[in-house]
Amino acid sequence: MNAGAHPLQTHEALFITEQMSRALHLCLDRVTARRSAVLFEGASRVGKSRCSEYVTGQLKDTLPEVFTTRHIARHRDPGKRQSALKELCASEHVLPEARGVDYLQHLLAYIEGQVTGRPAPQCVLVIDQIQRWLQNDFHVLADLYDYLESSGIQLTVIGFGQANAISERLSAFRVLEHDQLVARFFSEIIEFKGCENVGQLTAILQACDAGSEYPVGSGISYTAFFAPAAFAAGFRLAPLADWFWKAFATRVKGKYVDNLPMQHVREAILDLLLLIAPHDSVLFEIDERMIQEAVYCSGIAMFCNATDAL
Structure with a gap:
């Protein structure tokens, strides 16, 4: 037998830890309650990314009526307002072919297409490495939330990221008195451990x-x-x-x-x-x-x- 292809060797082995079970239970509760966001923060290598994959898969299986998708945030340079939206479109493989397209409207149309006909339209966006997003990216996320809400669609964000970086984002928003962003995306931050x-x-x-x-x-x-x-x-x-x-x-x-x-x-x-x-x-x-x-x-x-x- 080929030991080189063993899941322990290829990093594909998935151990459902107590932390992962706890995170899934919390996410199911928050999604069912149609909350706006819940963030999990923890040290490097404790299993946050694997948990984001696990939670995404379980949400899709347990709540098939909810449109759930997972995105890995990328490092970006400041000052690019459209970059977060373009990144989300690319993650879903729906980048517009034409130039000059409004990425917000394009992404809205895509999400609306995924939830059309569902009794209580809801989109769950699982974001791994969410600490990579800059202040302006959260403003863009708030725009997406508002436009979806105006179309009768609830957006729930589930984020996984580094503890110190998430705290820095929260502190910066408090200093700038961006209370709406704090209330919407940073009101529930839960420690994730190994x-x-x-x-x-x-x-x-x-x-x-x-x-x-x-x-x-x-x-x-x-x-x-x-x-x-x-x-x-x-x-x-x-x-x-x-x-x-x-x-x-x-x-x-x-x-x-x-x-x-x-x-x-x-x-x-x-x-x-x-x-x-x-x-x-x-x-x-x-x-x-x-x-x-x-x-x-x-x-x-x-x-x-x-x-x-x-």
């Missing part, structure tokens, strides 16, 4: 043991894929959660204490399975030193050192 405790880490490891599958349709869990003989003899990752947590706890610092970045958790799990694979047998016994090495190889200490100064 893996917070041993219990959550145990659930992630358990997913590798029993709640995962590769190749698709094989019934083979992630753990069993890399160590089939040891797995058949009873080896599992979940009982190793305490050792994993201890190894991470000695290397994380600052904002990542009790807030493990999910990218490094996934990489540590993969590194451990790769270390185990050559020694796979029914007699295999795990050594805590292997877990220490796997967590070290994930690069978590270097990452924390680099980000601690930011």
Whole structure:
């Protein structure tokens, strides 16, 4: 079997963490209540982008009557009022072919076409990396909100972004007394964290043991894929959660204490399975030193050192 195409290797593995479940529950509630916005802020690599993908997919499945779309905000230079609207059109693959088209009206027509005939027209815009948007982009978003509202369409914005940057945007709007923007888009900001405790880490490891599958349709869990003989003899990752947590706890610092970045958790799990694979047998016994090495190889200490100064 090709380990290079394994979801843990390709970053396609999706662990439904406690934070993701909480975020989805909140988003479903806010969309159903037809709120204007909810923002999730957190440190780098804790899983915000994966959560934005998960929330988008679940909203589409759970609320098919609502038009839901996901957009990744791009870095932009200041002073380009139309850029956010053009970016949204490009994201939906509906850029106008003619020159001089009003992007606001063009996007409005597109959204109206998606919700025509629905009993309570609503558009949910999930924006990942929302901290990249500048002040003027939020004014443009407010224009979109107002025009949709005048057409009887509710816009709900769900944003995911970096904590410090979102706070800076909010502070700037308060200084400028842009109260309407604050009330509409920044009135609910919720902290998003990574893996917070041993219990959550145990659930992630358990997913590798029993709640995962590769190749698709094989019934083979992630753990069993890399160590089939040891797995058949009873080896599992979940009982190793305490050792994993201890190894991470000695290397994380600052904002990542009790807030493990999910990218490094996934990489540590993969590194451990790769270390185990050559020694796979029914007699295999795990050594805590292997877990220490796997967590070290994930690069978590270097990452924390680099980000601690930011």
